[in-house]
Amino acid sequence: MLDVAKAANVSVATVSAVINGSAPVSPELRSRIEEAIQVIGYKRNAIARSLKLGTTRTVGLMVADITNPFFTDVVAVIQDVLHRAGYAVMLCCNDEDVEMQDEQIELLIDRSVDGLIIAPAGDDETLKRIIAGANLPTVLIDRLLDGIDTDAVVLDNRRAVHDATLYMLGLGHRRIGYISGSLETSTGRERLAGYKAALEAAKLPHEDDLVRIGNFREKDAYKATMQLLTSTERPSAIFSANNLMVIGVMKAIRDIGLKCPEDVSVASFDDFPWADVFQPHLTTIAQPVQAIGEQAAQLILDRLSGKSPAAPRRLVLQGRLMIRESCRPVSLTPRAIA
Amino acid sequence: MLDVAKAANVSVATVSAVINGSAPVSPELRSRIEEAIQVIGYKRNAIARSLKLGTTRTVGLMVADITNPFFTDVVAVIQDVLHRAGYAVMLCCNDEDVEMQDEQIELLIDRSVDGLIIAPAGDDETLKRIIAGANLPTVLIDRLLDGIDTDAVVLDNRRAVHDATLYMLGLGHRRIGYISGSLETSTGRERLAGYKAALEAAKLPHEDDLVRIGNFREKDAYKATMQLLTSTERPSAIFSANNLMVIGVMKAIRDIGLKCPEDVSVASFDDFPWADVFQPHLTTIAQPVQAIGEQAAQLILDRLSGKSPAAPRRLVLQGRLMIRESCRPVSLTPRAIA
DNA sequence: CAGCCTATTCTAAACGTTTCGAAGGTGTCA
DNA sequence: TGACACCTTCGAAACGTTTAGAATAGGCTG
Numbered sequence: 201m202l203d204v205a206k207a208a209n210v211s212v213a214t215v216s217a218v219i220n221g222s223a224p225v226s227p228e229l230r231s232r233i234e235e236a237i238q239v240i241g242y243k244r245n246a247i248a249r250s251l252k253l254g255t256t257r258t259v260g261l262m263v264a265d266i267t268n269p270f271f272t273d274v275v276a277v278i279q280d281v282l283h284r285a286g287y288a289v290m291l292c293c294n295d296e297d298v299e300m301q302d303e304q305i306e307l308l309i310d311r312s313v314d315g316l317i318i319a320p321a322g323d324d325e326t327l328k329r330i331i332a333g334a335n336l337p338t339v340l341i342d343r344l345l346d347g348i349d350t351d352a353v354v355l356d357n358r359r360a361v362h363d364a365t366l367y368m369l370g371l372g373h374r375r376i377g378y379i380s381g382s383l384e385t386s387t388g389r390e391r392l393a394g395y396k397a398a399l400e401a402a403k404l405p406h407e408d409d410l411v412r413i414g415n416f417r418e419k420d421a422y423k424a425t426m427q428l429l430t431s432t433e434r435p436s437a438i439f440s441a442n443n444l445m446v447i448g449v450m451k452a453i454r455d456i457g458l459k460c461p462e463d464v465s466v467a468s469f470d471d472f473p474w475a476d477v478f479q480p481h482l483t484t485i486a487q488p489v490q491a492i493g494e495q496a497a498q499l500i501l502d503r504l505s506g507k508s509p510a511a512p513r514r515l516v517l518q519g520r521l522m523i524r525e526s527c528r529p530v531s532l533t534p535r536a537i538a
Numbered sequence: 539m540l541d542v543a544k545a546a547n548v549s550v551a552t553v554s555a556v557i558n559g560s561a562p563v564s565p566e567l568r569s570r571i572e573e574a575i576q577v578i579g580y581k582r583n584a585i586a587r588s589l590k591l592g593t594t595r596t597v598g599l600m601v602a603d604i605t606n607p608f609f610t611d612v613v614a615v616i617q618d619v620l621h622r623a624g625y626a627v628m629l630c631c632n633d634e635d636v637e638m639q640d641e642q643i644e645l646l647i648d649r650s651v652d653g654l655i656i657a658p659a660g661d662d663e664t665l666k667r668i669i670a671g672a673n674l675p676t677v678l679i680d681r682l683l684d685g686i687d688t689d690a691v692v693l694d695n696r697r698a699v700h701d702a703t704l705y706m707l708g709l710g711h712r713r714i715g716y717i718s719g720s721l722e723t724s725t726g727r728e729r730l731a732g733y734k735a736a737l738e739a740a741k742l743p744h745e746d747d748l749v750r751i752g753n754f755r756e757k758d759a760y761k762a763t764m765q766l767l768t769s770t771e772r773p774s775a776i777f778s779a780n781n782l783m784v785i786g787v788m789k790a791i792r793d794i795g796l797k798c799p800e801d802v803s804v805a806s807f808d809d810f811p812w813a814d815v816f817q818p819h820l821t822t823i824a825q826p827v828q829a830i831g832e833q834a835a836q837l838i839l840d841r842l843s844g845k846s847p848a849a850p851r852r853l854v855l856q857g858r859l860m861i862r863e864s865c866r867p868v869s870l871t872p873r874a875i876a
Numbered sequence: 877c878a879g880c881c882t883a884t885t886c887t888a889a890a891c892g893t894t895t896c897g898a899a900g901g902t903g904t905c906a
Numbered sequence: 907t908g909a910c911a912c913c914t915t916c917g918a919a920a921c922g923t924t925t926a927g928a929a930t931a932g933g934c935t936g
Contacts, residue, residue: 211885247588583893
């Protein structure tokens with residue numbers, strides 16, 4: 201910038217004024233400066249600018265698992281919206297690991313991001329302290345954090361699972377296995393609550409051994425399903441609390457020599473683009489990923505531009521039950537013990 | 539930092555020395571300073587540091603489509619390795635859009651990233667000019683750029699598709715449809731070349747109307763497959779040049795009332811975690827995503843630490859043909875015209 | 877023509893670090 | 907005791923911007 205100023209024979213203040221349009225500059229100087237910028241090929245240094253302005257036009261985005269297509273879709277739209285608004289996105293993922301999560305958040309804050317969008321891996325005290333301490337515009341997506349009162353966009357998890365469970369119950373299933381996500385997360389807890397509520401509404405006793413923790417990961421879900429299927433009273437249906445886990449569920453069913461839906465009905469949280477072309481066509485709960493991403497981005501943008509009301513805004517979206525072919529009436533499930 | 543210096547009654551230079559361990563400091567002052575840091579809760583400002591040092595410890599990562607599980611997997615490991623090395627990752631994706639790609643790269647460079655890892659959407663002149671002009675450590679992944687001579691890690695695409703085609707040929711297929719990716723990308727071109735080479739080796743005439751462009755996207759692949767399947771001489775097998783497109787291929791097969799593999803054999807580039815549990819079990823070419831990510835990250839890390847040789851390093855990995863059940867001998871394909 | 881107002885331009889401080897070279901203190905040796 | 911070296915600490919400049927306020931020039935008014 202100093203070079204430009206010299207070349208155009210003006211002060212840096214004037215150069216800054218034409219670049220930012222922050223002050224009136226005579227046409228003559230303006231064109232001289234613009235030419236000098238062209239000739240020199242000058243690019244304003246964003247770091248220096250950030251230092252002075254105290255803003256980086258960058259938002260930190262942390263999700264638990266970028267390998268999960270649900271998060272991927274959401275990240276893609278957030279990234280898109282934010283870019284259009286001139287913001288860069290700094291991405292972190294932590295493999296559902298709480299320790300790494302703390303590090304990553306620190307790293308983002310250290311880089312002076314202007315805001316944070318987070319899908320937390322777990323309800324960690326350290327994390328909450330860090331977030332509170334950072335005092336940055338923050339929006340939580342997918343998962344809430346007890347005691348952290350910020351903007352957020354989440355799904356009505358309880359209701360979605362409640363409805364799905366009701367659907368399976370309606371098919372006559374009485375022993376429905378439930379592969380749960382980590383109960384450290386609000387989604388893990390809410391989804392399980394939906395399942396239990398539906399059982400209760402149907403006046404079925406809650407049986408602890410029908411619920412197994414799969415931690416939202418394929419491997420753990422595989423093991424959990426194995427246990428479920430080799431137990432004395434095998435369930436006639438299984439619900440998986442997310443997309444990654446349902447792969448593990450299906451693998452376990454296959455490895456144990458059973459078939460879905462003939463022997464076991466299966467339904468899952470999160471939809472797949474290929475769900476109605478590969479068999480069995482999975483019955484799922486589809487999340488409005490586009491809307492989640494857009495609204496999260498908008499929430500942080502509003503907050504950053506000071507347009508938001510002081511009170512945190514909490515958006516709750518509804519899932520959609522996609523009934524396909526992986527669940528059958530229990531009467532058509534010959535080997536079922538239900 | 540000034541506050542810390544005052545509190546400990548020393549100069550900022552000394553504070554900086556203990557924080558960075560860049561100069562010897564007496565035990566007494568050191569402990570006094572460390573205490574002051576604790577008390578004040580001081581965090582060094584990375585922006586100011588970057589300004590002085592001319593380095594941000596951030597690398598820009600741009601992939602064509604973060605919704606594509608292949609890229610997702612690679613991004614996840616790159617992110618992981620880089621984080622361990624103390625680098626942050628700034629992520630961009632451009633939906634295979636060349637214009638947006640230019641913008642995004644500019645945005646990354648504008649943020650003063652220390653290096654760039656790119657899977658370019660297309661062989662765009664502007665992009666190449668920008669990259670060359672930025673004069674940053676750069677590593678290309680998955681796709682090369684004509685005339686840009688940097689570190690890179692890619693797959694031996696030609697050979698992988700060549701082998702897969704040979705496999706289908708071995709099953710007796712003579713009319714193999716090919717849904718190609720964008721020929722603006724090196725992968726698009728190389729994969730197609732592998733297909734053609736295999737046909738040639740089998741002394742089969744090359745027929746232009748067996749090759750359709752699907753641009754690596756599901757929708758385009760769907761249309762392309764529709765054309766292929768409604769043509770007068772329907773192919774008995776179809777190869778899809780990536781994972782997203784094979785969904786489109788399968789949807790078209792379904793919508794036209796055919797079955798895979800009974801009526802049409804299908805194989806595809808890129809593997810899926812669910813490929814051997816949902817039907818038909820797809821025959822695919824698996825890429826070593828872990829290795830690609832690790833090596834790309836290592837390449838940029840070496841370059842950033844000046845450990846690399848001056849000459850660019852080009853790593854070529856091999857794909858693996860995962861033979862499953864979506865391809866059958868042509869003799870078992872009753873309705874085939876082949 | 878002095879005085880004043882406006883429009884434009886400039887000077888200089890500030891953002892929070894790092895680091896070079898200087899300064900001060902202590903110890904050793906002739 | 908003076909010269910010298912070494913070790914620790916410090917002052918101040920520099921990185922590249924933005925911006926408040928001062929300065930300058932020109933035009934207008936009384």
